[in-house]
Amino acid sequence: MPRIHIDHREYDVRPGRNLLETCLSLGFDLPYFCWHPALGSVGACRQCAVKAFANAEDTNGKLVMACMESVADGQRISIRDPQAVEFRENVIGWLMTNHPHDCAVCDEGGSCHLQDMTVMTGHAYRKFRFNKRTYRNQYLGPFLNHEMNRCIQCYRCVRFYKDYAGGHDLDAFASANRVYFGRSDDGVLENEFSGNLAEVCPTGVFTDKTLKQHYTRKWDLTSAPSVCVHCSVGCNTLAGERYGSLRLISNRYNGSVNGYFLCDRGRFGYEFVNVSSRIREPRIPVNTQGESWEEHVHKATEVFRGTRIVGIGSPRASLEANFVLSRIAGRGNFYHGVSSSEFELSKTASQILAKGTVPSLSLKDVEKCDVVVIWGEDVTNTAPMLALAVRQALRNRPMEKSIAANIPPWNDAATRERVQQERGPLVIGSYGTTRLDEVASMTFRASPGALSRVGCAVANQLDDAAPLAGTLDEEEQAVANEIVRVLRSARRPVIISGVSSGSMEVLQSAANMAEAVRRHNADTGLVLTFPACNSLGLALMEGRPFAELLHEEQDRRGTLIILENDLYRHADPRTVQKIVALFDHVIVIDHTWHETARNAQLVLPAGTFAESEGTFVNNEGRAQRYFQVYEPVNGIRESWRWLLTLGNALGVSQKGPWNSHDEIVRALAASADVFEPVMRVAPSANYRIYGQRIPRQPHRYSGRTAMSANRSVSEGKPPEDRDAPLSYTMEGTRLPPPSVAIPFFWWPGWNSVQSVAKYQDEVGGPLRGGDPGIRLLEPTSKAPLYFSVSAQKPPEVIVVPLHHIFGSEELSVLAPAIAERCPKPYLAAGPMTFGMHTADHGAVMRLEIHGRMLTLPVVVDPAMPKGVAGLPVGLPGMEYFELPASASVIMQLQNAE
Amino acid sequence: MEKPLTQHIRADGKPLSLNEYERVGGYSALRKVLSGMTPGDVLNVVKDSNLRGRGGAGFPTGLKWSFVPQDGPRPRYLICNADEMEPGTFKDRLLLECTPHQLIEGMIIAAFAIGADVSYVFLRWAYREAARIINVAIHEAQEAGYLGRNILGSGYDLAMHLHTGAGRYICGEETALLNSLEGKRAIPRAKPPFPQVSGLFGKPTIVNNVETLCCIPPIITHGAEWFRKLSLTSDAGTKIYGVSGKVKKPGAWELPMGVSLRELIEEYAGGMLDGHKFRGALPGGASTDFLVELDVKMDYSSVAAAGSRLGTGTVVVLDDRTCPVGFVRNLEQFFAQESCGFCTPCREGIPWIRNILTAMENGEGMPGDIDLLERHARGLGPGHTFCAFAPGAMEPLQSALRFFRDDFIRHIEEHTCPWREHPVNDHNSRGFVVPHLQTNYHAADTH
Amino acid sequence: MLTREEILEIDRAISAVPYRKAACIEALKVVQTHRGWISDESLRTVAGYLEMSVDDLDSVATFYNLIFRKPVGRHVILLCDSISCWVMGYEQLRERLRDHLGIDYGETTADGRYTLLPNPCLGTCDCAPALMIDNDLYRKVTPEMLESILSKYL
């Protein structure tokens, strides 16, 4: 361990790092701009200057940029050296020559790294008396605002967008002090991670456009730690509210999951919480009387009392809500609110994770892999942040060379210059084009059958014990050989697959591959994606898919409770209608109107993630807690709370009496071994720090006495949270909370998101006390879990599911900004699929799937093989089809233009 | 007086053809190298010769070559830096246009010494004539078997390409040059890693100046000792010196290393123009400190001892009828314009300096401006910025503030430039895009 | 669309470098030589041909002052504005050009004949002041010479 001297004191520090991250990890306040813990150093801003001395006798020293120097044993530096201090102040002075000083009207104000650093360096007086250059701003789409005059040219935006996230349409233009960051021309920023620019930019050039529409300063937000509900990755978020509406989703650092970033669906999808299609009051069929909504509901459901109760749970509802519903319904009456095929796939996937030999990897682990095989998934669209992790993993193999040339990995520009265009192996087996193709070393586009044949063959080549699934043609054999070759060469391989392919054969063949590689390499990992934020959590519960209700005895009517679910997204309309018709009473608990809710007799308004607390199990198998951001108004209650009310009203005795979230969690933990750790995911509601709660509002929160003055001048008593150790006010502890319960990152002198460093063990490492979340699943088996995949004769045309980051997910697409990026329904087809001349771009086709007719314009995907067509899943206006499916009747209605 | 670089140059300024060059012994050094010398032998001769880089920094050439790792990845590259854009510098043009084959021969030998597979001449766009000449010469050399596969039957292969730039002075900085050759923005790279280890396309690379490379064939032919003895001082060889400004006979001459500034100006350049007095000179291009004494030997160590740098060895003279503040303003305008825009002090600091100097010239200087200039000169010093561009830009400024301080004070106190009739027509104060036809990103005017 | 000639020249540049993108500056110059400047359309075409994004290419294009992203006249006058030429009075040339052609830096004459641009040191300081028109260098230029020099460029 190197020992270094900083201002005459000795410190033992981690080797291999640069001086800046070392100083920050030691707790020093050293200003910086261009360096970013995830992006490394380039030495552009010159803000992090310190004095370095050659030896103990050297008293002159010389200025060095801390971010560009490796730590070395015996190194002597000074942060306080007057020349270093003067230089750092000068740097701010220079940066400010063209900065507009418009903090008062800038969205970044109050959470601005440039403000913080300006104060930190003591730069207080402006000496520049000349004209400023002014820039034209650009329209960048629905997510981000552009205000180039605030730019301090730190180059972070392009480095994140282009180098880190693989974007193509943001760059640095011109030169000298005319450098401009934006697009070649106005237009929508296409990259799926563009929203991170709002956090990566240290000042107000790129800001959140959705926040602007209901702008609130950081200090006026009531915030809570949350978990993204828009896919199964479960990125950690901070959710901020004011005046009863959700205003902002920003990154909540979790070293093992999402690190410093979020995808645009996760960041901008939140507005479904605020839209007018929210269910805001209970819809009660009879005229009831009561003091509270609870009493109303109690009265209204009296007629249901004593009937059989059937519950349909949800992959987007918390473990707790699903659990309470399952107890109310009772054994055998709890159904999973997913399609039968999704049910089987999710169950199988959960078994692979629990009963196989290959551990599921966190995103952090994925970033460390050197060979990636993606099987049947378009991860950018189904688990976006996983795609970002894969992009980083591809750097590892070539980076070995730059490390061998003594270029430390934090030296970002030098590493990229050494490595040039090289990337590690990435094999993508998919139905058609995927967003990661551009960085793949090999792509194999095939039908589900061919994918599984090749997958099984790969497994079999690596381990005889793995069963084959049919014979390969020449091309398939070549692909299999190549995959075997790259997997054998791997130090840390990862196989990525999941439920979104819709195909059991694909999933199982991917599992076989992983199991077989694992025979050779103990560092093999697996990542499976799931359709929704708690799909895996639901899959771990008992129950059957709801479509099986159809096959039950038809005369056992009763009450159906549907939890946070639009069944029309999981079964075709006829099936849903038939199932609903089986019951006398249908109750829907959800937060947003949809077909299922509209047809129910009793509708109870549920809190969204922002208005409730709960636990999700992400695709890794990590149980993660989210906390209520604000108390909902009117009749909105947490789903689990409505369920308790219903249970009481219906006279169903739970093993309760459960009155609080903690009690439910305890019962859940006791209900099955796999859920036992859920108890420890977050502290209980009684948790206090020196007797104090964790405040959701920062100490600068303003206007408390005025905010409800239009109704009453006397300040109401703030609501008390009986379900979490957080308070709804600014009162509470000033000490850092346990990592899972951090409602905002804020530190003296560090008002911006960059304050995260203060909450980490060391810069870029885990949060103090460990990253939030507990893994529920670890592989238990010693023997490989192989599936025998049966080769099926492929239909002439097989229609596979396609996914869109903006559009396929139910809730985010309700957010106007996301909706703007959502494609119109279409049918994708390879140029060969419907015969060359018929399937042209834009032609309108009519086809039949599962006996239902569908009319759609065709989008030609040159990558799709013959016999494969694709249907985007879940887009507004598209009915549910169980896919993959064969499409039979095909007719062309209209030629392409 | 021996002039190994220019002795065969034709009086009419036309380039020596391959035949002409061969007739005066051209490519015999290459033959000598390829018939029996090892790369190590060549390296040792060059090391012994004490040749220092003529690109401006004066780094020992042999030492630089020795940093190329012999087990490093391939291909390796040799690059001739012919970007000559340092204001006041016109020495490489002479060699490029008049003796192209000596450069090519030098490049082949250098490439052989470091085991390069591919070489490039990076030539600035504005040298149109040189581009034509070098192209012809490369072609001739290829035809004659000096380039390409199995050169002169030695088994050594070398490809050579001419790359012409698209403007911008920073391309001459060797790491920015590498980025430019890779088809990128010419932003310098951090060192370490040095180009010798990770250079062009991430591969080991040597960048040498035109004049440096032209020295190689005579060193091989006549030996290290001969080369060292050409010089009057401890720095070896001859040097192409130049003088411009208000002198009688501005021009460039190959002279022994170490002639004095006085000789250069008074003898070779014929002295000051009538009615003009010498006030000072930049000894080696725009990024060197003023010298105000004439009795300085023009070699690396002597000029350094006198408080400046030899730089490119091309002298720009400041006379008494030219405003020193305006002189420095012109230089800083150049540097402000040519900054690559990557690091803060340079990108923002130099335009600020330029603005202050413009204000002074226009009679709008203010008390405190000199302090500000000094603060900048300190702040943009070596190591503070990403590359050597900005420290270079500070050299004329800091020395002018020392030697011509009274003139700066007069500008401020008299609210006018004592030399100037019209205000500076500074396009930069009217908006930034105008002169560059580059972008639509800027608002029409500044605020 | 690139012309056959342009493609030939660009391909030659590509053959001198390890990957297509690396030839982008040369490719821009090729197109500029044929078309005078790089329009958005040309930019897209070149980007497509080199398999790079338009933004990526524009980022490079706008860095270099001799790649013109705006239209220029038939002849581009590059007036050296660096130190030796300044000492030797280039400002008079600029004034004369402005009086004579009615254009200042960055401007093009109404008849589309000339564009005037400043350029750093042309490397002929012993013959200052200097200027270039298209590919031709003029040394020791006096204001009086300008008219006859310009008249050669129609």
Ligand SMILES: Cc1cc2nc3c(=O)[nH]c(=O)nc-3n(C[C@H](O)[C@H](O)[C@H](O)COP(=O)(O)O)c2cc1C
């Ligand atoms: C801003 C800047 C511009 C430079 N321009 C040139 C140039 O035009 N030609 C040149 O040979 N060296 C130039 N150099 C020096 C080169 O970086 C490099 O040191 C030189 O080409 C090495 O060659 P040498 O060792 O033969 O001198 C420049 C350096 C800097 C910092």
Ligand code: SF4
């Ligand atoms: S949508 Fe998925 S990847 Fe994106 S932020 Fe949410 S959980 Fe993360």
Ligand code: FES
């Ligand atoms: S953070 Fe070190 S130079 Fe920017």
